[in-house]
Amino acid sequence: MSTSLLEVNNLELHYGPESSRVRAVNDVSLSIHESGRALGIVGESGCGKSSLSLALMRMLDNAVIQYSGSIKMEGEELMTMSDDEFRQQIRWSRISMVPQGSMNALNPVLRLGDQISEPLLYKEGPHKTTKKEAVARTNEVLNMVGLSEDIASRYPHELSGGMKQRGLLAMALILKPQIIILDEPTSALDVSVQAQIMNLLKKLKTDFGLAIIFVTHDVALASDICDEISVAYAGKIVETGTAEQILRDPQHPYTKRLLVSVPTIKSPIPPDFIPGSPPNLSDLPSGCHFHPRCENALPICSKQIPPVIAKGTKHLAQCWLLADKPLG
Amino acid sequence: MSILQPLLVRTLSLVVVFFVILFLLVITLGATGFSDRTLRSIVNEDLRGIRTGLAQTIRDPDQLESVMRERRQDLESFYDLDKAWYVRLPGSLIRVITLDLGEARNMRAFEGSKKISRIVLERLPNTMILLTTSFLVTTVIGLAVGTYLSTHPGSRLDRIISYFAAISFAIPAWWLGIILILLFAIQFRIFPSGGMYSSPPPVDSLPRFWDLVLHATLPIITLVLVSLGPYIYVVRTMTINIAQEDFVRTARAKGLRERHVLTAHILRVASPPIVTGLILGLTGTLGGSILIETVFDWQGMGRLYFETFAGTPDEGMIVALTFVFTLMYIVARIILEIMYVLLDPRVRY
């Protein structure tokens, strides 16, 4: 087996005071095999998917009390790097991100161009360039995301939502990273602008071989770009597989319900909802975290954490119902 | 789009405020009869001069009196004293603006003149020395400490400073000055207890300057101490608030150095509200200077203001000083507002 571009194993991220420890990322394993592929992480709000993207960027809060597991990039273990090494060698240069909440993600008093070129000028490392080269590279990435070069001299409040989102994307591309994490990149945008951004992402993925980690609550949106999809629930990945496997042949009850809750245009059947609400990450149910909302829950579901069952190549789901001989 | 428009709007509105204050000042003076008195004393002053001149040519006392009476009428109509105060309003306004307020009752400029404008303008630089120095010192220390604290919220120093800020707000500047005099001038005899120069003042410029520095130290420390606490608090709170914004997270995600994130992102965005903090502190510093100059016997406008109340109050001086203080304040405000507009592109429209 050749080395994956990114391989995450047993990642854990807990924060908050010991008494109300928030288990935001719980024993998560993911991988992106090669460049030009997109991995979707799909889940409801509060499932810890934003924490997961921050954990991959090692953007840790002071309150973090546990951060462990393994993150390998092209075989190189990143978890053993010092914070400074990680910041200089990995963050933004090899893995960059488009943060959630594009409306406030840009510094309001700096021109867009200056914010885009900033890592070229102030980040230590091999990509350090002259001012002139930085401007040229900035114009290049602006063109890549479909913005004209004069946008560089504008302030964020002079840009529309779509332009800001493209600007953030340009910013993430400036150091030619191998992987880009997109955290709910379109949730604040109107559908038509959202579709424009999705088309842009597809283009970047195929034309520049960008690997994408696409974090969203919207399965339908994820299907627009993702080759693989991991379904997150309560800080865990409950099912993972190729887009075809997840969308056409979901195995986990949560994935199934998530898919039928998507309102669609083509199908005349009205969507259904999932009863109850997602659990609090600082007070998770025992056993399988989904069991209180699951219609088919078995007695064992509330007692033991379910095993990970392989349902085909690369298709994994963590559920007692899929076990060969469900106990009890 | 243009940066000129907000600058113009802010400057204009402050100029309007300035004239409204002036207008209210003059109305108060007129309605309470103060301007009558002031003008009358000017007239009397003029008449005295005329009398000594006339007395040389006109020997007959009766004739002298009648000529004097005529002159008085002429002068009174010249100064519009025969009209109601509200008719004279525009004239009074111009008189105040040009500091044409006649002579002081019992005060003199250091060079001997009794003209109010001379007395006041002579003191202006002395006040400016205190104000600008303490303002700069406060700004520099406040920024440095406030920023440092914002990166260590909840630390022991942070808590100490937050109490210091509260105490610094609660301490009257003038009382702190007294304490410092008691301690450093009377008990330990490190600094002089007041005045601007020793008597006699040193003649050479370098010792003279050093003498001035020694005398200025305690007043400046006082002014800095009372305005520093709240300012540090403003800087700290603003910086902490900004540090929680999403764009700071973006800047960190870029893998930039922490120091760069702090200066180029957090402080850059926090600077407009910090300037607002300076604007708020300005009122305190200006008011503080009146009291501090009094306490330290500093020969500035504040001390002068105190003296005009201490003896027989001198209306002309009071009006002149109130006017100059207001003017100073408005000018400083305009400078800070311009800084604000330059720092925050969002107010340009």
Place this chain on the structure above:
Amino acid sequence: MGSNEIISHLFRSGSGRLGILILFVMVSVSIFVLATFPRNFGSQIWSDPSQWADYPKAAPPQWVNLISEESRPKHIVLKMSQPGSENIYGGSRTNQYSAEFVHSSNEPPSFLSISFSEIQFHTRAPQIRISLLRPDNKEIVLFRHIVRGPRAGETSPFSRYSESDYRTLLTSDKIVLNNVETFFKTSFKDFRGKAFNPDIARHAIFGTPIFEDSLNQTEFTPLTGRYEINIQVISDPRDDIGPMQFVYGGSVYGFMGTDAQGRDLLKGLLFGLPIALLIGVGAALLTALIGTTLGIASGYIGGWVDICIQRGADIVANIPVLPLLIFLIFIIGSKLYLIILVLVAFSWPSLAILIRSMVLQTRSSQLVEMAITLGASPTRIMTRYIFPQTAPFVFAQLVFLIPSAILAEAALSFLGLGDASIPTWGQILEQGFRSGGIYVGYWWWVLPPGLLIVTTAMTFILLALSMEQVTNPRLRKRPLQ
């Protein structure tokens, strides 16, 4: 957030609890002062010099003796109303009054004074003789006084010293000094030929002379021990002699010392507390009332009302406060209520602007829009939907306005613009400063009033700060995402 939440926050934080504790003490003391001090304390007692004649001038507090090596004489007041002995001999009565005191300091008292009151005689004017018996059993006759005889047209009985006491400052009276000189010349043989300097009379009365040829002037070693003051009154048996008072002027006085006029600073400082609270709370309440009303009116009614209020607020908020405050108080006079009103006139805008912005925010909020959709009347919307949202902020602002008002009044007083009929801490400080007290080190005159101002202001700031968590949503701890 309701008022309950504010109160629970106050008690939860350390600064809040400390603030409440000090506030409680201050309010208790204020009630005590209001109950025990006369209403016109300022004009009738504090600023009446005759009230303070028998007090030492500029004396530090007594407790300085505890911290300095030298023990300075304490102030002693001896009241004598009943004679110790009474002798009637041939139509004349001799009343003997006496009282003892201990002189233990190496320093003589700052003064000695005697006062008589309410003497009524029928024929002959009573004679009074005052002598001091020293620990060495020598007696100095200090003073003889004959009450003023009948005037033309006056009828018996003749009343003297009933309206105001007769008072003599023994230590500076010429006759007394002569008497003392005579005493030394007769009691100490070596004293003859030496000049007696009146400046050293106090040392002489409480000391024994040292005769050394090397000294060109006599010096005295302190004579400590029990002294007895004797007052002999010879009068008609029918005559009434009122109480007498002998004062041994200390160099230290009371708990807080005295000022240059001899006023007991403790009384002045105590009286200043309710006044400070009155100024602070009064000005803050008025400001809150006006600011909130104008703010809500401006935000909710809008239109020209809004424009007028906002322009007015802009102007007042943009002026240099202290110079104009001084100017106004100077023009309109420095009565306490005027000072409070002017303070209010300068402080309402910031509150009005704040409340207006909050009202504008809540007005377009879904909550208020819902109330409008439900058909609620404007009054109901303002009182039930808008005011409750602003109330905690108004309260926090109110608490913050109190120290500002107290400090502003103190500054005005310090510049000599205080209300002279009501002593405030600022005025006490001003007098301490203006009389040059600080340059000769009268620390007890300038430190306590300042400390009290700071403590009072601090108390309210502590309270305001502990409420800030509730009222400033940005400072509330946010949950991590």
Place this chain on the structure above:
Amino acid sequence: MHETKKGYNETVSSSSSTLVQIKKLQIQYTVRTGLFRKTPLYAVNDVTLNIPQGETTALVGESGSGKTTLGKATLRLLDPVAGTLLFDGKDITKTSQSKLKPFRRRAQEIFQDPYASINPSMTIFQSIEEPLLIHDVGDSSERRRLVYEALNDVRLTPPDLIGSSYPHSLSGGQRQRVSIARSIVLRPDYIVADEAISMVDASSRMEIINLLKNLQHIHGITFLYITHDIATAQHFADKIAVMYMGKIVELGTPKQIVQNPLHPYTQGLIAAIPEPDPNNRFHERPVVTGDPPDPLSLPNGCLFNPRCLKKLGPTCEMAIPILEVTENNHAVACHLYPNASPNDPNHIT
């Protein structure tokens, strides 16, 4: 009172009479564009729409399309500058706020943000009782009965337990049901639901929609459902109006709009909605390009022409298309359909 109303509703729900009639309505905001310059901004421009009794009409559009403004206008929370608004046959365009109380009882709103629209210091019971208090309905036991009934209607049970709790103990979905209970407690005829589910967790949005449909079925309520989400709207609405820059550009049944969109803008919107299909990633989605125009400088002719892929040329840049019926009450405002007949409110109900 309630019994009679119910009967009335039942009788009319079968026929499709119009409850809210909007005729050529215009809502204007003024925007300060300079120091002294103000520019009018037409948030709703010449809109005609009939909202039939007992049915759900959905207003669909992107942000800035004027759909929320139009919704608020039908509740008379905004004052139209032109046009008329009829409610149950009565003209309420100019009725003063104080005379609107009977109307307020019959028309309610459900808000987007279940966190901001419920008073945090009131119990759930008090919040739901508030409308009854404002309209003086019944005594306290009657009000209790009605509040509990409303809580039952939105399936918040047991009502006494829920009623005595405070909003902070409820989830977003539960809060939204509280705000629905509050809006139905007066048994209104008309409810404007403005993005009522966009802040609810995606997985439980349909739960709220089903609840609203059920309430409509029981009480015969007329809904104006405002949303940006056509996919959900099609399952709730009987008719969908698509808005763009303050105008209705297309009107029809959900089936017509979704399966046979006529207006290029609607077509773009429909195409932009993602479907969970793994094949999506292999082809680009046909989309509406560019951003909506600046509302302060609108293009001439059809407002959509600068972004339109099917633009006919000068016609679209010159003439403003009007809403015209094509077939089966499907109306569109587009020059691509010249054979449609002019909009007649009586035709499209």
